[in-house]
Amino acid sequence: MPNLRCLAIDDEQHALDILIDYTAKIPSLELIAATTNAIEAFQLIQKSKIDLIFLDIHMPELTGIQFLKLLGSQTKVILCTAYPQYALEGYELDIVDYLLKPFRFDRFLKAVQKAQTLIEAEHNDPKPDTTPDTTALLDDYIFVKTETKGKLLKVNLGAIRYIEGLGNYVSIFTDDKRIVTLLTIKELEERLPKPYFLRVHKSYIVATAKIQGIDGNQILVSEGHIPLGDTYRELFFATLQEKIVSSKK
Template identity: 45%
Template sequence: MNKLRCIAIDDEPFALEILADDIAKVPFLELVGTFSSPLDAVSTLQNEAVDLLFLDIQMPTLTGMQFLRTLDRPPMVILTTAFEQYALEGYELSVVDYLLKPIPFDRFLKAVTKALSLYQLRHAAVPGHPEVAAPAETAEAPTGPTTDHFFIFTEYREVKIYFSEVLYVEGLKDYVKIFTTQQSLPFLSRLSLKAVESRLPARDFCRVHRSFIVALNKITSFQRTRLFIGKQEIPVGSNYYDEFSLRYRA
């Protein structure tokens, strides 16, 4: 199996040592390099294949967020920081995960497993036809108005997902992560968030952010800028708040 080629950027030498040690423990990760400044990593990102970037946020001269916004085609990114307040901004930049220091290894492993799943989805091909991409969203039949489920193509197979099992959906550019009660990990599929939204019954689901759709009956609490489904925090965009607030209270 191909390994995910990783680099780590952090201005704290001890933090880099811990990341390097954790990466070495995971069989599907390969550490390409560590850097104490984002500017030092530019050449490697431009000239080498990098699949996954571990990026600290609070750094002098150029923060991790500022650096990430300068990249035209960034690799998958896992943010690492001691400051919780940057989580919502991380969602805006479609990062794979957001890790709070000190990072327990089990939490690190969960994050990189998510990255591996996304990598496999992006590089998936139909078995026996290596030159043919997995079916795009237009190849799937639309869901009829009287059904209680829809289908997605994921991991070389069609999966039936019942509306009642969907917790929320997160959009990642050309892919979505569908979180359900079926399993602990999300289903990954090559669909746009708009395509998934068109398959879900509007009475039960609401777009609350440009990157999130939630099941209204699964929400446990909400504030002006965020809501919770169990312990999972989901941002609420200012452009979506009014409609969401009305529908949730209805």
């Protein structure tokens, strides 16, 4: 099996230096990059194959937990943090291991061996690719509650244009109708596949395929425009980077 391509992300340089030193001691690891910038790391993952990520939790642009939720299950992750209270949430997001700083090399090695075992098992017995493509998205759907007790309404994901949060309710705007359901925008965000649906504002999620243009801090859709919040701006453009054509001059 080839060496594991790794990425280290921590906003403190001394913590990165430790990870750089530890990975260099393990011949089966190839450290592709070590960065203090989570947005930069996310862009790299979009462009390069990464097998294993060493990830801090407390980072300014994007927390480790937020990073995990955006990443999905495409790459194995070992959390490296000084905060034990996030362990449960980390394991719920399918991390490989949880290293509490300061950790020794032998504990780091044990976590790496666990990741290698998992990756090798998947390599020898690959699972079907469950990442949704644009064709599969047209056939995927969810059911949401309506105002009528006990009644559920089917919503085809391929028909969703954008979603607006209204407190404990959301409005789902599809190609032919508006659906209001008792659900928070965060709950719906966690159910929708990325990068086909992106949170772009505290009150909005947009279907990336339905975007007609971008004008400053406004995202153009068929009904008009929706705001692009400063908190979501960097990640939004990082996700769409490969679709943006510009001069190299």
